[in-house]
Amino acid sequence: MAAVDRRLPGFFAERCPPAPNPSNLFGFDVAVVALPPSDGGACARCRSKIAAASEAVVEVLAKHAFIAGENDERRRAQAFLSVLVPNAGPNGEAVALPEELLDCCSHVRVPAAAVSAVSGPGRAALGRIEEDTRCLAFWLPPGTPVAGRVSPEDGIAVGAGEICAVGARVDGRWETQWHGAKLLGRGSSEGWVRILWDFDGSEQQVQAVDVRPSGEADGRWRVLAVVGPERARCACVFQVMAASEAAAPGTWTKDLAEAQLEARDGKSEDEVFCGVDAFRHEGTVGELDWLRASPSGKQALAGASRASGCIIQLVGQVFLLGGFPAQCARGREYVQWACKSRMQMGIAHLRGSAAPGAGRGLSVVDADMRDDVSVLTLREAQVALLRPDRIVGIERETATLLVFDDGGGSAMEAGARRLLICGEAEKPRAQARARVEAVCG
Incomplete structure (x- = not known):
C-alpha cells in the first residue's frame, strides 16, 4: 500500500483507505492514520522504532501512516504517531504519556548529573540504546513522581516530604554544606531522624528537613519513560542504569536491592513477567577491564546472555540480570564460566602480553x-x-x-x-x- 501511494500519491491514504472492520476487535487489521501538523517528519524518522515498540507494522508516507496488526498493537502505534512522537521535544521530552501506552511503559530515574551522559549530544546516546533494545524513551518533566520505590508505611519522610527507606543513601546538611550519609531510622522525637555520616562514620540525630534523598545535591532526578515490550524495556532500563552509573558512580551499585527495585519500576517480583537479579563481580579488576574494553570480553558476555536466555548488563562492578529465575541462575554461572575459561586469553590481548597468575581455570564438576x-x-x-x-x-x-x-x-x-x-x-x-x-x- 505504501509502495502504491509513493507511485500514486493519496490513492490509499486519501481516496481508497482500507475500511476498518468494527467486528474485528482482536484480530489482524489495517488502518490509515493522518499525522498531526506538529509532526514535522518526526514519525518518518522514528518509523522503525515505533514499529518495534508497538509491535505493529508501520509505514509512513507524507502526511499519513499505515498501521497493521492486532487491536492492541494498532492502538499503541496510533498513540505514538498521533500524540507522543509528533509532540516530543528536541531531546525527547514529553509532558505526559498517552493512556494507551501506560500498560507497556516502565520508568527509570536518572540523576541530574547523568542526564546529559545518558542522552548524549543531540540525543545520540539514548537513540543508540533505543535502536539496540527496540524501545522508545521519553524524558518526563522534572519532579515527576514515580510509584513504588518506597511506600510511606515502609519508609521515612525527609526533606520536602520525600519517602526514603531505612538504610537508603541520603544527603545530610551540616551547617551550610551537604554531605553523604545513610538513613538509620526515626529519631527519638517527631520530625527527627538518625543518620550515619560518611565523612567520619559517626551517628547523629538531625531534623528530617535537613536530610534529602541522595542525588538531590545535583538537582532532582529526571524520570525516563521507556515504552515497548516488557523484555525489551528491561534491556533498555539496564542500559540506562549502566550509563547513569558510568556518569555518577555509586548511583546503582551501593544498594543492590534498590537497583533491582528500580529495574522492576518499583514493582514486586510477583508483578513483573521479567524478573531481575543482581550480583557483584567477585573476580579481579582485570576481568572487569576485559569484559568492558576487550571485544572478546563483550562477546563472551553476549554469548552468556544468549545461551542462558536472560538479559545481562554490567553496571559498574555489578551484573544485572533480567528473565525467569532459572534463566538468571544460568546467566550468573555462565558469566563466571566465561571469565574463567576465556579471561587469560582476553587479558593477554588487552595488555599485549601474557597474563600469568590470572586465576584458576574453569572446572565444572557436574x-x-x-x-x-x-x-x-x-x-x-x-x-x-x-x-x-x-x-x-x-x-x-x-x-x-x-x-x-x-x-x-x-x-x-x-x-x-x-x-x-x-x-x-x-x-x-x-x-x-x-x-x-x-x-x-
Whole structure:
C-alpha cells in the first residue's frame, strides 16, 4: 500500500483507505492514520522504532501512516504517531504519556548529573540504546513522581516530604554544606531522624528537613519513560542504569536491592513477567577491564546472555540480570564460566602480553549431569582449528556458549580438552556440536 501511494500519491491514504472492520476487535487489521501538523517528519524518522515498540507494522508516507496488526498493537502505534512522537521535544521530552501506552511503559530515574551522559549530544546516546533494545524513551518533566520505590508505611519522610527507606543513601546538611550519609531510622522525637555520616562514620540525630534523598545535591532526578515490550524495556532500563552509573558512580551499585527495585519500576517480583537479579563481580579488576574494553570480553558476555536466555548488563562492578529465575541462575554461572575459561586469553590481548597468575581455570564438576550442558572431548590439534572468531560465530548462530574446562575432576587423556556447549535448549546445543565437529574434522 505504501509502495502504491509513493507511485500514486493519496490513492490509499486519501481516496481508497482500507475500511476498518468494527467486528474485528482482536484480530489482524489495517488502518490509515493522518499525522498531526506538529509532526514535522518526526514519525518518518522514528518509523522503525515505533514499529518495534508497538509491535505493529508501520509505514509512513507524507502526511499519513499505515498501521497493521492486532487491536492492541494498532492502538499503541496510533498513540505514538498521533500524540507522543509528533509532540516530543528536541531531546525527547514529553509532558505526559498517552493512556494507551501506560500498560507497556516502565520508568527509570536518572540523576541530574547523568542526564546529559545518558542522552548524549543531540540525543545520540539514548537513540543508540533505543535502536539496540527496540524501545522508545521519553524524558518526563522534572519532579515527576514515580510509584513504588518506597511506600510511606515502609519508609521515612525527609526533606520536602520525600519517602526514603531505612538504610537508603541520603544527603545530610551540616551547617551550610551537604554531605553523604545513610538513613538509620526515626529519631527519638517527631520530625527527627538518625543518620550515619560518611565523612567520619559517626551517628547523629538531625531534623528530617535537613536530610534529602541522595542525588538531590545535583538537582532532582529526571524520570525516563521507556515504552515497548516488557523484555525489551528491561534491556533498555539496564542500559540506562549502566550509563547513569558510568556518569555518577555509586548511583546503582551501593544498594543492590534498590537497583533491582528500580529495574522492576518499583514493582514486586510477583508483578513483573521479567524478573531481575543482581550480583557483584567477585573476580579481579582485570576481568572487569576485559569484559568492558576487550571485544572478546563483550562477546563472551553476549554469548552468556544468549545461551542462558536472560538479559545481562554490567553496571559498574555489578551484573544485572533480567528473565525467569532459572534463566538468571544460568546467566550468573555462565558469566563466571566465561571469565574463567576465556579471561587469560582476553587479558593477554588487552595488555599485549601474557597474563600469568590470572586465576584458576574453569572446572565444572557436574557438567555431565546438567541438562543445559553438552560435553565434547577434542584433541589439541582440533582445538587449534577452533579459533576464537569461529567460536563466536557458532555461538551467535546457535545461541549457545562454548567454554573449555579442565575436565571437572574427570581423568583426561594426554592432549585432550573438554569443551562445554552451554544453552537452555537441547536443539541449539546439538546444532552447535555439529558445527564444532564440522570445523574440527
